Amino acid sequence: MTTLPPGLADEELLRLDQQICFSLNAASRAFGGVYRVLLRDLGLTYPQYLVMLVLWESGDLPVKRIGERLRLDSGTLSPLLKRLESAGLVRRERSAEDERSVTVGLTPEGSALRERAGQVPRRLLAATGLPVEDLAALRELLERVTGALDSAVVEPVP
Amino acid sequence: MTTLPPGLADEELLRLDQQICFSLNAASRAFGGVYRVLLRDLGLTYPQYLVMLVLWESGDLPVKRIGERLRLDSGTLSPLLKRLESAGLVRRERSAEDERSVTVGLTPEGSALRERAGQVPRRLLAATGLPVEDLAALRELLERVTGALDSAVVEPVP
DNA sequence: CGCAATTCAATTGCGCACAACTCAGTGGCG
């Protein structure tokens, strides 16, 4: 249980809350917009790109593992993977050992796309306009806040 | 135009990109999850809460102004405002001076909801588990990166 | 004045996020 910092007026707290949620929302969508442009000619959306990153790094994976890495459930992944499959980038096969599990793997086209996608990170980092140290600090703050939010026990406002 | 920092291997840049986009995505959804719980009993989603915040602060506003504040277009706001209207929280009326414009205002129920929503910021800040200075730093980084991303000229990867 | 360009809201279509549910396959336990 986290205690609140004393000495700040309610008004200031309210403002900070609004600023945090506004700015996080805005940043998230600004990133999305840049990724959308970067990925346009690759035929990938941003979430699809995240899935491809995981597959490029780790090879064949069951849907379950992909979901764990990206914090996505089957309700999001199932249709997304079907789109990647019909785009010819990905294979999906029932596992032989466990027929409940579906293994996702790259097609040759999916693997080949990695070359072109190699340009993406460099361009994205350049577009942020921040030095690498600041980006590292940002990442560190985001991870801390995410961990805290995930473990926080939150009650609905009555 | 921002130059890339020298002395970092491509591999490290790639990793940082992945870490940044992973962690921003995760943070955004972690916030969303906490807000979802906090707002459940108020009958508001997180974007609806943002709209209500704007109205609570500024009173009646045309759709256009709300969109400017929240960086949302009519494609998002129109259905959202209709849901707030059918929930009885908001009025929508064509402006008399300019018949193209629709002015959005609070109903008595919408205004009354502000009382209960007053608990939200406090609880959210507590759930982040970060001291206020860190949150301010986070906000500052997010705003800088958003500004840079918005003004960046980005070309699709060929 | 009259026509063209612009503005504002709404609508349509697509993809993602999440909750709730279904259904088949698996594994444990009596």
Place this chain on the structure above:
DNA sequence: CGCCACTGAGTTGTGCGCAATTGAATTGCG
């Protein structure tokens, strides 16, 4: 062995975000 709880993927329904388009109202310019 047979039953039952659990697991993994998929489906459905709701809401958001964005691009593209529509249609009405307004503005500007010749």
